[in-house]
Amino acid sequence: MKCSQCGVCCKLFVINLNEKEYNSGKYKLVFDGFEFVSDFEEAELIGANLIMQKEDGETCIYLIEGKCSIHDDRPQACRDFFCDSKEEWCRGMIRKIERYKNLSDRT
Template identity: 55%
Template structure:
Protein backbone atom coordinates (compact mmCIF):
# COMPACT_ATOMS: atom_id res chain seq x y z
CA UNK A 1 0.00 0.00 0.00
CA UNK A 2 1.37 3.42 -0.93
CA UNK A 3 0.80 6.14 1.63
CA UNK A 4 -1.09 9.22 0.60
CA UNK A 5 0.79 12.48 0.35
CA UNK A 6 0.74 14.46 3.59
CA UNK A 7 2.00 17.59 1.82
CA UNK A 8 5.01 17.91 4.11
CA UNK A 9 7.20 18.97 1.18
CA UNK A 10 10.19 16.96 2.40
CA UNK A 11 10.66 15.19 -0.93
CA UNK A 12 10.69 18.59 -2.68
CA UNK A 13 13.41 19.93 -0.40
CA UNK A 14 15.90 17.09 -0.06
CA UNK A 15 16.54 15.90 -3.59
CA UNK A 16 17.43 17.11 -7.04
CA UNK A 17 14.78 15.92 -9.49
CA UNK A 18 16.34 14.34 -12.56
CA UNK A 19 14.09 14.36 -15.59
CA UNK A 20 13.87 11.45 -17.99
CA UNK A 21 15.00 12.09 -21.54
CA UNK A 22 11.39 12.38 -22.70
CA UNK A 23 10.52 14.84 -19.92
CA UNK A 24 13.65 16.88 -20.58
CA UNK A 25 12.98 17.12 -24.31
CA UNK A 26 9.31 18.02 -23.79
CA UNK A 27 10.37 21.44 -22.54
CA UNK A 28 7.43 21.62 -20.14
CA UNK A 29 9.61 21.69 -17.01
CA UNK A 30 11.89 24.47 -15.82
CA UNK A 31 15.45 23.15 -15.63
CA UNK A 32 18.62 24.27 -13.87
CA UNK A 33 20.24 25.84 -16.92
CA UNK A 34 17.15 26.71 -18.96
CA UNK A 35 18.56 30.11 -19.87
CA UNK A 36 21.09 28.32 -22.08
CA UNK A 37 18.44 26.26 -23.86
CA UNK A 38 18.23 22.51 -24.20
CA UNK A 39 21.38 20.50 -24.77
CA UNK A 40 20.81 18.23 -27.77
CA UNK A 41 22.80 15.32 -26.35
CA UNK A 42 20.80 14.07 -23.36
CA UNK A 43 23.81 12.24 -21.92
CA UNK A 44 25.75 15.51 -21.86
CA UNK A 45 22.75 17.26 -20.33
CA UNK A 46 22.72 14.64 -17.59
CA UNK A 47 26.46 14.94 -17.06
CA UNK A 48 26.19 18.71 -16.62
CA UNK A 49 23.07 18.48 -14.45
CA UNK A 50 21.00 20.33 -17.03
CA UNK A 51 18.27 17.69 -16.82
CA UNK A 52 17.39 18.58 -13.22
CA UNK A 53 14.44 20.69 -12.19
CA UNK A 54 15.25 24.26 -11.34
CA UNK A 55 15.54 25.03 -7.63
CA UNK A 56 14.86 28.11 -5.58
CA UNK A 57 17.77 29.79 -3.79
CA UNK A 58 16.89 27.87 -0.61
CA UNK A 59 17.20 24.52 -2.45
CA UNK A 60 13.48 23.80 -2.76
CA UNK A 61 11.96 22.63 -6.01
CA UNK A 62 10.79 25.60 -8.08
CA UNK A 63 7.30 24.04 -8.20
CA UNK A 64 6.84 23.78 -4.41
CA UNK A 65 4.24 26.32 -3.27
CA UNK A 66 3.10 26.31 0.38
CA UNK A 67 4.16 22.66 0.88
CA UNK A 68 2.18 21.62 -2.18
CA UNK A 69 3.42 20.64 -5.61
CA UNK A 70 2.00 23.17 -8.04
CA UNK A 71 2.38 20.66 -10.91
CA UNK A 72 1.20 17.59 -8.97
CA UNK A 73 -0.98 16.23 -11.80
CA UNK A 74 1.84 16.55 -14.35
CA UNK A 75 4.86 16.07 -12.05
CA UNK A 76 7.87 14.12 -13.38
CA UNK A 77 7.91 10.33 -13.10
CA UNK A 78 10.63 10.32 -10.45
CA UNK A 79 8.36 12.45 -8.25
CA UNK A 80 5.47 10.06 -8.84
CA UNK A 81 7.62 7.13 -7.73
CA UNK A 82 9.05 8.80 -4.64
CA UNK A 83 8.32 6.58 -1.66
CA UNK A 84 7.27 8.45 1.43
CA UNK A 85 5.91 7.09 4.68
CA UNK A 86 3.68 8.88 7.10
CA UNK A 87 5.17 10.32 10.28
CA UNK A 88 3.07 7.90 12.30
CA UNK A 89 4.59 4.89 10.52
CA UNK A 90 8.08 6.28 11.05
CA UNK A 91 7.28 6.82 14.73
CA UNK A 92 5.94 3.26 15.10
CA UNK A 93 9.03 1.86 13.42
CA UNK A 94 11.25 3.85 15.79
CA UNK A 95 9.34 2.53 18.82
CA UNK A 96 9.64 -1.05 17.54
CA UNK A 97 13.40 -0.66 17.16
CA UNK A 98 13.70 0.77 20.68
CA UNK A 99 11.62 -2.10 22.09
CA UNK A 100 13.80 -4.68 20.31
CA UNK A 101 16.95 -3.07 21.67
CA UNK A 102 15.46 -2.90 25.18
CA UNK A 103 14.60 -6.61 25.06
CA UNK A 104 18.15 -7.48 23.99
CA UNK A 105 19.67 -5.29 26.71
CA UNK A 106 17.39 -6.72 29.41
CA UNK A 107 18.29 -10.26 28.38
CA UNK A 108 22.01 -9.43 28.45
CA UNK A 109 21.61 -7.79 31.86
CA UNK A 110 19.79 -10.86 33.20
CA UNK A 111 22.48 -13.21 31.85
CA UNK A 112 25.22 -11.07 33.40
CA UNK A 113 23.42 -11.06 36.76
CA UNK A 114 22.99 -14.85 36.64
CA UNK A 115 26.72 -15.30 35.99
CA UNK A 116 27.59 -13.09 38.97
CA UNK A 117 25.04 -14.77 41.24
CA UNK A 118 25.95 -18.32 40.32
CA UNK A 119 29.55 -18.35 39.15
CA UNK A 120 30.79 -21.58 37.68
CA UNK A 121 33.55 -23.04 39.74
CA UNK A 122 36.09 -25.50 38.54
CA UNK A 123 36.61 -28.32 40.99
Template identity: 25%
Template sequence: MLTDLDEIGRRSKDNAGVNLRFRRFLKAHHQPDGPFRILAERVQHEMDCTQCANCCRQFIVGVTRQEIEVMAAYVETPVEEFIDQYTEQDPDDSRERVLLNRDEGCAFLDGNLCMVYDARPKPCREFPHLALKHNSLGARMATVFKRAPLCPIIYNSIERYKQLVGYQDTENERH
Protein backbone atom coordinates in the same frame (compact mmCIF):
# COMPACT_ATOMS: atom_id res chain seq x y z
CA MET B 1 2.76 8.24 13.19
CA LEU B 2 5.63 10.64 13.79
CA THR B 3 5.57 13.57 11.34
CA ASP B 4 7.66 16.28 13.01
CA LEU B 5 10.76 16.62 10.80
CA ASP B 6 12.96 17.96 13.59
CA GLU B 7 12.09 15.02 15.83
CA ILE B 8 12.52 12.54 12.97
CA GLY B 9 15.92 14.03 12.22
CA ARG B 10 16.97 13.85 15.87
CA ARG B 11 15.80 10.27 16.32
CA SER B 12 17.42 9.20 13.05
CA LYS B 13 20.73 10.68 14.15
CA ASP B 14 20.48 9.18 17.63
CA ASN B 15 19.61 5.76 16.17
CA ALA B 16 22.14 5.70 13.33
CA GLY B 17 23.98 2.76 14.90
CA VAL B 18 20.75 0.86 15.54
CA ASN B 19 19.67 1.40 11.95
CA LEU B 20 23.01 0.19 10.60
CA ARG B 21 22.70 -2.97 12.69
CA PHE B 22 19.09 -3.37 11.49
CA ARG B 23 20.24 -3.18 7.86
CA ARG B 24 22.84 -5.85 8.61
CA PHE B 25 20.17 -7.94 10.33
CA LEU B 26 17.92 -7.71 7.26
CA LYS B 27 20.75 -8.75 4.97
CA ALA B 28 21.91 -11.62 7.20
CA HIS B 29 18.39 -12.97 7.67
CA HIS B 30 17.40 -12.60 4.00
CA GLN B 31 14.18 -10.79 4.81
CA PRO B 32 11.86 -10.70 1.77
CA ASP B 33 10.93 -7.34 0.23
CA GLY B 34 7.19 -8.02 0.05
CA PRO B 35 6.16 -7.33 3.65
CA PHE B 36 8.16 -4.09 3.74
CA ARG B 37 6.61 -2.91 0.48
CA ILE B 38 3.10 -3.61 1.78
CA LEU B 39 3.81 -1.87 5.07
CA ALA B 40 5.39 1.14 3.32
CA GLU B 41 2.39 1.44 1.03
CA ARG B 42 0.10 1.56 4.08
CA VAL B 43 2.25 4.23 5.73
CA GLN B 44 2.25 6.23 2.50
CA HIS B 45 -1.56 6.15 2.38
CA GLU B 46 -1.74 7.37 5.99
CA MET B 47 0.52 10.37 5.31
CA ASP B 48 -0.67 13.60 3.71
CA CYS B 49 2.40 14.70 1.77
CA THR B 50 1.03 18.22 1.41
CA GLN B 51 1.63 18.64 5.14
CA CYS B 52 5.35 18.06 4.62
CA ALA B 53 6.69 18.42 1.05
CA ASN B 54 10.22 18.06 2.41
CA CYS B 55 11.17 15.89 -0.55
CA CYS B 56 10.46 18.91 -2.78
CA ARG B 57 12.83 20.97 -0.66
CA GLN B 58 15.65 18.47 -0.19
CA PHE B 59 16.07 16.34 -3.31
CA ILE B 60 17.32 16.98 -6.81
CA VAL B 61 14.94 15.59 -9.44
CA GLY B 62 16.27 14.32 -12.73
CA VAL B 63 13.98 14.79 -15.71
CA THR B 64 13.86 13.23 -19.15
CA ARG B 65 13.24 15.14 -22.36
CA GLN B 66 9.77 13.62 -22.53
CA GLU B 67 8.97 14.74 -18.97
CA ILE B 68 10.20 18.23 -19.79
CA GLU B 69 7.89 18.32 -22.81
CA VAL B 70 4.90 17.20 -20.72
CA MET B 71 5.58 19.80 -18.01
CA ALA B 72 6.19 22.54 -20.58
CA ALA B 73 2.84 21.80 -22.21
CA TYR B 74 1.17 21.75 -18.80
CA VAL B 75 2.44 25.24 -17.95
CA GLU B 76 1.90 26.39 -21.54
CA THR B 77 5.55 27.33 -22.11
CA PRO B 78 7.67 26.51 -25.16
CA VAL B 79 10.00 23.58 -24.43
CA GLU B 80 13.26 25.48 -24.88
CA GLU B 81 12.01 28.32 -22.69
CA PHE B 82 10.93 25.79 -20.06
CA ILE B 83 14.39 24.20 -20.15
CA ASP B 84 16.03 27.61 -19.66
CA GLN B 85 13.69 28.73 -16.86
CA TYR B 86 13.01 25.55 -14.90
CA THR B 87 15.90 23.13 -15.38
CA GLU B 88 19.64 23.07 -15.01
CA GLN B 89 22.45 20.75 -15.91
CA ASP B 90 22.69 17.72 -13.65
CA PRO B 91 25.74 18.29 -11.41
CA ASP B 92 26.57 14.57 -11.64
CA ASP B 93 25.98 14.07 -15.38
CA SER B 94 26.41 16.94 -17.83
CA ARG B 95 24.24 15.12 -20.40
CA GLU B 96 21.18 15.17 -18.13
CA ARG B 97 18.82 17.85 -16.78
CA VAL B 98 17.36 18.33 -13.31
CA LEU B 99 14.52 20.51 -12.09
CA LEU B 100 15.72 23.85 -10.83
CA ASN B 101 15.83 24.25 -7.06
CA ARG B 102 15.57 27.64 -5.45
CA ASP B 103 16.24 28.58 -1.84
CA GLU B 104 12.90 27.19 -0.73
CA GLY B 105 13.05 24.04 -2.88
CA CYS B 106 11.77 22.99 -6.26
CA ALA B 107 10.86 25.82 -8.61
CA PHE B 108 7.34 24.36 -8.81
CA LEU B 109 6.75 24.22 -5.07
CA ASP B 110 4.15 26.71 -3.84
CA GLY B 111 3.91 26.39 -0.07
CA ASN B 112 3.58 22.63 0.22
CA LEU B 113 1.81 22.14 -3.10
CA CYS B 114 3.22 21.22 -6.50
CA MET B 115 2.15 23.57 -9.27
CA VAL B 116 2.72 20.83 -11.89
CA TYR B 117 1.33 17.94 -9.83
CA ASP B 118 -0.66 16.43 -12.71
CA ALA B 119 2.41 16.58 -14.97
CA ARG B 120 5.14 15.88 -12.40
CA PRO B 121 8.05 13.66 -13.46
CA LYS B 122 8.40 9.98 -12.57
CA PRO B 123 10.80 10.48 -9.61
CA CYS B 124 8.21 12.74 -7.98
CA ARG B 125 5.27 10.44 -8.78
CA GLU B 126 7.06 7.42 -7.32
CA PHE B 127 8.63 9.06 -4.25
CA PRO B 128 9.51 7.73 -1.71
CA HIS B 129 10.21 4.70 -3.94
CA LEU B 130 9.47 2.17 -1.18
CA ALA B 131 6.60 0.20 -2.68
CA LEU B 132 8.11 -0.20 -6.15
CA LYS B 133 8.19 -3.77 -7.36
CA HIS B 134 10.67 -3.29 -10.21
CA ASN B 135 13.71 -2.64 -8.00
CA SER B 136 15.22 -4.83 -5.32
CA LEU B 137 14.82 -3.19 -1.95
CA GLY B 138 17.98 -4.87 -0.71
CA ALA B 139 20.06 -3.09 -3.33
CA ARG B 140 18.55 0.25 -2.29
CA MET B 141 18.46 -0.22 1.48
CA ALA B 142 21.41 2.10 2.21
CA THR B 143 19.72 4.89 0.23
CA VAL B 144 16.38 4.25 1.94
CA PHE B 145 17.95 4.58 5.39
CA LYS B 146 19.92 7.66 4.32
CA ARG B 147 16.65 9.38 3.33
CA ALA B 148 14.77 8.44 6.51
CA PRO B 149 15.67 11.67 8.39
CA LEU B 150 14.14 13.68 5.55
CA CYS B 151 10.86 11.83 4.96
CA PRO B 152 8.22 10.82 7.52
CA ILE B 153 7.00 8.01 5.25
CA ILE B 154 10.43 6.42 5.06
CA TYR B 155 11.17 6.93 8.75
CA ASN B 156 7.86 5.46 9.91
CA SER B 157 8.06 2.57 7.45
CA ILE B 158 11.46 1.56 8.81
CA GLU B 159 10.33 1.85 12.42
CA ARG B 160 7.22 -0.25 11.77
CA TYR B 161 9.26 -2.80 9.85
CA LYS B 162 11.53 -3.25 12.87
CA GLN B 163 8.42 -4.15 14.86
CA LEU B 164 7.03 -6.39 12.12
CA VAL B 165 10.16 -8.55 11.92
CA GLY B 166 10.63 -8.49 15.70
CA TYR B 167 13.99 -6.75 15.57
CA GLN B 168 15.62 -6.26 18.96
CA ASP B 169 18.84 -4.26 19.04
CA THR B 170 21.08 -6.21 21.39
CA GLU B 171 24.18 -4.06 20.78
CA ASN B 172 23.12 -1.41 23.29
CA GLU B 173 22.46 -4.08 25.92
CA ARG B 174 26.10 -5.27 25.74
CA HIS B 175 27.58 -1.91 26.75
Protein backbone atom coordinates in the same frame (compact mmCIF):
# COMPACT_ATOMS: atom_id res chain seq x y z
CA MET C 1 1.17 4.91 4.40
CA LYS C 2 -0.52 7.70 2.54
CA CYS C 3 1.60 10.69 1.47
CA SER C 4 1.24 13.36 4.15
CA GLN C 5 2.13 16.02 1.57
CA CYS C 6 4.65 17.53 3.95
CA GLY C 7 6.76 18.63 0.95
CA VAL C 8 10.04 17.70 2.64
CA CYS C 9 11.12 15.45 -0.26
CA CYS C 10 10.59 18.45 -2.57
CA LYS C 11 13.07 20.40 -0.43
CA LEU C 12 15.74 17.78 0.09
CA PHE C 13 16.17 16.15 -3.30
CA VAL C 14 16.92 17.40 -6.77
CA ILE C 15 14.69 15.94 -9.46
CA ASN C 16 16.13 14.29 -12.55
CA LEU C 17 13.94 14.38 -15.63
CA ASN C 18 13.88 11.37 -17.91
CA GLU C 19 14.52 11.80 -21.62
CA LYS C 20 10.87 12.25 -22.58
CA GLU C 21 10.30 14.84 -19.85
CA TYR C 22 13.52 16.66 -20.72
CA ASN C 23 12.68 16.79 -24.41
CA SER C 24 9.14 18.03 -23.70
CA GLY C 25 10.60 21.41 -22.77
CA LYS C 26 7.80 22.04 -20.32
CA TYR C 27 9.85 22.01 -17.11
CA LYS C 28 12.08 24.74 -15.70
CA LEU C 29 15.63 23.43 -15.57
CA VAL C 30 18.78 24.38 -13.66
CA PHE C 31 20.50 25.67 -16.79
CA ASP C 32 17.51 27.40 -18.39
CA GLY C 33 18.74 30.24 -20.55
CA PHE C 34 21.93 28.45 -21.56
CA GLU C 35 21.88 26.87 -24.99
CA PHE C 36 24.99 24.72 -24.74
CA VAL C 37 23.42 21.30 -24.26
CA SER C 38 23.00 19.33 -27.46
CA ASP C 39 21.02 16.27 -26.38
CA PHE C 40 19.66 14.32 -23.42
CA GLU C 41 22.78 12.20 -23.04
CA GLU C 42 24.88 15.32 -22.59
CA ALA C 43 22.25 16.90 -20.36
CA GLU C 44 22.29 13.87 -18.07
CA LEU C 45 26.08 13.88 -17.97
CA ILE C 46 26.34 17.48 -16.77
CA GLY C 47 23.14 17.53 -14.70
CA ALA C 48 21.25 19.81 -17.06
CA ASN C 49 18.18 17.58 -16.76
CA LEU C 50 17.63 18.67 -13.16
CA ILE C 51 14.60 20.72 -12.24
CA MET C 52 15.36 24.30 -11.23
CA GLN C 53 15.47 25.10 -7.54
CA LYS C 54 14.36 28.21 -5.72
CA GLU C 55 16.80 30.87 -4.58
CA ASP C 56 17.39 28.93 -1.36
CA GLY C 57 19.28 26.44 -3.54
CA GLU C 58 17.40 23.44 -2.26
CA THR C 59 13.64 23.70 -2.77
CA CYS C 60 12.02 22.60 -6.04
CA ILE C 61 10.80 25.59 -8.04
CA TYR C 62 7.37 23.96 -8.31
CA LEU C 63 6.77 23.71 -4.56
CA ILE C 64 4.36 26.56 -3.86
CA GLU C 65 2.95 27.11 -0.37
CA GLY C 66 3.99 23.59 0.58
CA LYS C 67 2.26 21.89 -2.34
CA CYS C 68 3.37 20.71 -5.76
CA SER C 69 2.02 23.23 -8.24
CA ILE C 70 2.33 20.75 -11.13
CA HIS C 71 1.04 17.70 -9.28
CA ASP C 72 -0.86 16.18 -12.22
CA ASP C 73 2.16 16.68 -14.43
CA ARG C 74 4.94 15.98 -11.93
CA PRO C 75 7.98 14.08 -13.20
CA GLN C 76 8.26 10.31 -12.98
CA ALA C 77 10.95 10.59 -10.29
CA CYS C 78 8.40 12.33 -8.05
CA ARG C 79 5.76 9.69 -8.82
CA ASP C 80 8.09 6.82 -8.01
CA PHE C 81 9.09 7.96 -4.53
CA PHE C 82 7.00 7.22 -1.43
CA CYS C 83 7.99 7.67 2.21
CA ASP C 84 6.80 4.15 2.99
CA SER C 85 8.53 2.50 0.05
CA LYS C 86 10.38 -0.74 0.73
CA GLU C 87 12.57 -0.18 -2.34
CA GLU C 88 16.28 -0.20 -1.60
CA TRP C 89 16.91 3.01 -3.56
CA CYS C 90 14.41 4.90 -1.37
CA ARG C 91 15.91 3.96 2.01
CA GLY C 92 18.61 6.63 2.18
CA MET C 93 16.12 9.28 1.10
CA ILE C 94 13.59 8.18 3.71
CA ARG C 95 16.27 8.36 6.42
CA LYS C 96 17.17 11.90 5.31
CA ILE C 97 13.53 12.97 5.47
CA GLU C 98 13.17 11.51 8.97
CA ARG C 99 16.35 13.28 10.14
CA TYR C 100 15.13 16.57 8.65
CA LYS C 101 11.76 16.26 10.40
CA ASN C 102 13.38 15.34 13.72
CA LEU C 103 15.67 18.35 13.53
CA SER C 104 12.77 20.64 12.56
CA ASP C 105 10.73 19.36 15.51
CA ARG C 106 13.54 20.32 17.90
CA THR C 107 13.78 23.93 16.71
